Amino acid sequence: MIFFEQIISGLVVGSIYSLLGLGFTMIFACTKRINFCHGELMALGGFVGLVFIEIFPSCLFLSFVVGPLTIGLIAVIIERLFLRRLQEDKPLKIVIATIGLSVVLSVVMQIIWGAHPKTYPNFISEKPFSFIGVKIIPQNLFIFLISISLMIILQYFFLYTKTGRALRALSQDRYAARLMGIKVGQNISLVYFISGILAGIAGMLITPIYFVSSSIGSFLGLKAFIAAVIGGLGSVPGTIAGGFFLGIVESLSSGFISSKYKSGISLLFLVLVLLFSPKGLLSIFHKVNLLKWRKSKNEKY
Amino acid sequence: MKSIKHVFPFFILILTLSIIGFIPNLYYLHLFNLILIYSIFSLGLNILTGYTGITSFGHAGFFALGAYATAILSTRYGVPPILSIFFASFLTAIAGFIIGLPVIRISGIYLAMVTLGSAEFIRLLALNWDSLTGGAIGISNIPALSILGCYFKSESSLFFFLYAMLIISTFIFVRITNSRFGKSLIAIKDDEQAAESIGIPCAKNKLISFFISGFYSGLSGALYAHFDRFIHPATFTFSLSVLVLCMVILGGMGTVFGSILGAIVIVILLEYLQPLGVYRLFVYGMILTIMISYFPQGLIGILKEVSGHFRKNKFKNTI
Numbered sequence: 001m002i003f004f005e006q007i008i009s010g011l012v013v014g015s016i017y018s019l020l021g022l023g024f025t026m027i028f029a030c031t032k033r034i035n036f037c038h039g040e041l042m043a044l045g046g047f048v049g050l051v052f053i054e055i056f057p058s059c060l061f062l063s064f065v066v067g068p069l070t071i072g073l074i075a076v077i078i079e080r081l082f083l084r085r086l087q088e089d090k091p092l093k094i095v096i097a098t099i100g101l102s103v104v105l106s107v108v109m110q111i112i113w114g115a116h117p118k119t120y121p122n123f124i125s126e127k128p129f130s131f132i133g134v135k136i137i138p139q140n141l142f143i144f145l146i147s148i149s150l151m152i153i154l155q156y157f158f159l160y161t162k163t164g165r166a167l168r169a170l171s172q173d174r175y176a177a178r179l180m181g182i183k184v185g186q187n188i189s190l191v192y193f194i195s196g197i198l199a200g201i202a203g204m205l206i207t208p209i210y211f212v213s214s215s216i217g218s219f220l221g222l223k224a225f226i227a228a229v230i231g232g233l234g235s236v237p238g239t240i241a242g243g244f245f246l247g248i249v250e251s252l253s254s255g256f257i258s259s260k261y262k263s264g265i266s267l268l269f270l271v272l273v274l275l276f277s278p279k280g281l282l283s284i285f286h287k288v289n290l291l292k293w294r295k296s297k298n299e300k301y
Numbered sequence: 302m303k304s305i306k307h308v309f310p311f312f313i314l315i316l317t318l319s320i321i322g323f324i325p326n327l328y329y330l331h332l333f334n335l336i337l338i339y340s341i342f343s344l345g346l347n348i349l350t351g352y353t354g355i356t357s358f359g360h361a362g363f364f365a366l367g368a369y370a371t372a373i374l375s376t377r378y379g380v381p382p383i384l385s386i387f388f389a390s391f392l393t394a395i396a397g398f399i400i401g402l403p404v405i406r407i408s409g410i411y412l413a414m415v416t417l418g419s420a421e422f423i424r425l426l427a428l429n430w431d432s433l434t435g436g437a438i439g440i441s442n443i444p445a446l447s448i449l450g451c452y453f454k455s456e457s458s459l460f461f462f463l464y465a466m467l468i469i470s471t472f473i474f475v476r477i478t479n480s481r482f483g484k485s486l487i488a489i490k491d492d493e494q495a496a497e498s499i500g501i502p503c504a505k506n507k508l509i510s511f512f513i514s515g516f517y518s519g520l521s522g523a524l525y526a527h528f529d530r531f532i533h534p535a536t537f538t539f540s541l542s543v544l545v546l547c548m549v550i551l552g553g554m555g556t557v558f559g560s561i562l563g564a565i566v567i568v569i570l571l572e573y574l575q576p577l578g579v580y581r582l583f584v585y586g587m588i589l590t591i592m593i594s595y596f597p598q599g600l601i602g603i604l605k606e607v608s609g610h611f612r613k614n615k616f617k618n619t620i
Contacts, residue, residue, distance in 0.1 A: 034410050082594045091409055092356045093593055100589030107583040264425045267418035274411050
């Protein structure tokens with residue numbers, strides 16, 4: 001039974017990883033760039049959620065809407081101020097800029113909310129119930145369900161709405177998309193907005209279990225990035241699968257090997273996947289990829 | 302002769318520094334020593350980031366490897382420090398070569414992630430391999446530098462040693478970057494496919510630049526270990542990698558003088574912002590972001606622009 005409990009806790013952690021990893025994946029798919037302050041945005045989401053829950057103590061739902069929207073706006077501001085001018089430049093410049101921003105954001109959070117981890121009461125009761133002999137904590141079930149439903153909504157958005165179709169066009173060829181009348185700059189801002197919202201929701205979800213602090217952002221952000229790369233950066237189903245895979249591997253390895261090298265093992269996985277299948281594990285099933293990673297215009301020749 | 306002309310401002314700077322070095326103020330000497338060590342470190346990153354165009358987020362790992370290698374060799378096995386420093390830098394160079402091996406298959410952000418991961422792995426090893434590295438306590442009582450029985454125990458004697466090391470390593474660095482090989486690295490940075498098409502072995506040259514970068518970083522790490530005489534894993538975190546990246550980008554990527562200027566500015570900033578504690582990182586992050594998005598040429602670029610502004614025959618450059 002311990003084995004199943006490990007797997008369930010892995011699934012919960014994995015759902016957070018894949019929710020966060022989706023932010024990386026969306027930005028990568030649409031702009032071929034990586035936004036490294038995504039993890040910090042998530043931590044900021046936790047803190048902002050804390051503030052809003054204190055403001056509206058009776059209406060949990062409202063803070064769940066307003067908090068992530070704020071993070072989305074912050075992401076858009078960051079994109080407009082610093083990243084827009086680097087969009088056409090070499091990919092690594094945005095990475096360096098966002099790494100600088102992530103350092104700045106974590107210090108800002110430390111200044112405002114202090115160094116100690118904070119939390120708020122659980123949304124649902126903590127009492128575990130047992131399901132076919134396996135103990136399940138309702139809070140974890142809640143996190144799992146919310147992230148799964150968000151992923152489904154996101155997938156629907158990308159596949160069946162007009163804006164989603166525009167974003168997919170953008171991800172395939174930016175110049176052709178511009179010729180078809182898609183406003184590139186606006187849509188890139190939109191992508192940052194959505195990824196900010198996802199980060200905000202993930203931050204609010206993890207606060208009751210992990211406790212939010214200024215240092216958790218870079219830690220979880222890196223894990224989510226690894227998950228996205230393992231599954232296949234730029235593909236939505238790949239990222240989701242990668243997140244669950246990494247969560248289960250981590251919780252099994254900390255349960256059965258040693259928790260000291262927990263983050264070392266995930267980094268090892270990253271290196272292995274990059275070496276042997278750089279487009280992710282799911283690239284083996286090419287047909288599954290819906291946001292398919294295409295070669296950009298310059299690389300065709 | 303072009304190479305001498307290139308380093309000329311640098312030699313003047315070092316000369317003034319060494320004159321100031323005579324001032325018997327231990328605090329300033331300590332700062333200068335730190336600047337010298339970090340200059341070598343940022344030169345090491347510069348050959349990778351500024352010349353070859355590979356960004357590494359894991360140079361703290363190389364630094365740690367150099368420091369730990371020399372510390373273990375000189376404390377446990379009694380190897381004379383001057384030998385152990387070179388052994389440590391050579392070991393780090395080999396480690397850089399091995400970490401750089403994925404360059405054959407991957408590039409860009411993925412490669413940066415591999416360097417980040419390997420640095421984290423080295424830090425975890427240092428933290429958890431208690432019997433070899435002393436775990437979280439670290440290694441203390443590292444012997445001071447000595448050559449043939451004469452010890453560099455005081456800050457001022459160490460200053461001259463480090464200063465000689467920096468001059469030698471800068472000279473070699475300039476020789477490397479002005480050589481055919483150095484030019485091929487710049488070609489790889491500008492356009493890899495074009496470089497490949499004119500017959501430059503890209504993967505091989507990238508690997509060699511990883512090797513050189515590892516050597517320089519390991520050297521600076523080893524020097525740091527003998528300078529501070531106490532090392533522990535908390536020194537070699539991700540923020541050290543950010544710090545050295547900050548030096549390279551602030552000074553100006555792809556310039557020798559730039560990385561030394563970056564080291565000077567950042568170390569002095571580091572010292573004067575000491576009362577801010579952890580919040581200093583805010584300044585580094587801001588520097589990194591604003592420099593890369595608004596002044597990608599760095600301080601050297603700004604200086605060049607300003608000096609071009611005051612030049613008499615302004616139009617000479619435009620024609």
